[in-house]
Amino acid sequence: MTKGGKRVGAGRPRKPLAEKIIEGNPGKRPLYVIDFPEGDAVSELPSPPEFLAEAAKGDGNWPSADTIFRSVSVWLERTGCLTLISPELILDYALLKARWLECEAFNAKHGLLARHPISKQPIASPYVRMGIDYLKAADVAWTHIWQVISQNSTKEYTGKTPNDDVMERLLSGKK
Numbered sequence: 001m002t003k004g005g006k007r008v009g010a011g012r013p014r015k016p017l018a019e020k021i022i023e024g025n026p027g028k029r030p031l032y033v034i035d036f037p038e039g040d041a042v043s044e045l046p047s048p049p050e051f052l053a054e055a056a057k058g059d060g061n062w063p064s065a066d067t068i069f070r071s072v073s074v075w076l077e078r079t080g081c082l083t084l085i086s087p088e089l090i091l092d093y094a095l096l097k098a099r100w101l102e103c104e105a106f107n108a109k110h111g112l113l114a115r116h117p118i119s120k121q122p123i124a125s126p127y128v129r130m131g132i133d134y135l136k137a138a139d140v141a142w143t144h145i146w147q148v149i150s151q152n153s154t155k156e157y158t159g160k161t162p163n164d165d166v167m168e169r170l171l172s173g174k175k
Helices: 017-022 050-055 065-079 087-110 126-151 162-172
Strands: 113-115 122-124
Touching (some): 065 087
């Protein structure tokens, strides 16, 4: 275990943009938001690996892992951060999300209870626990993706704060 010294991710985490806007930007530094360019100009997207189509197939009720991979890639291309994110990270997220959806579909079809193989007593379906685990892991993968996007925001925020709207309503007498 490391002790002392500067480490990546050490220190107080950044305050979310929404919180800064609500508080009226206490640091008075320029606020930056994600700049989504207009239009659907999609350049060369990474193609999902061949095994992804077989790894977690959708049955029509939920999307397959390669569909999730493609949609996340298109969205990341729109944000301009696709080149900053490893395709393996997108792959991990797509697989985990598809497996979570598969567990949820199984739970919806067969219910949340199962029968114990020896005692024949009702027990919680193992797909419930598996679904929770896959969802947590997918959330961690998405957090890594979102962290890259949020740290590479380029557009300065110039809009009103929610407090400004409240003050306008109070001063104008409108509800």
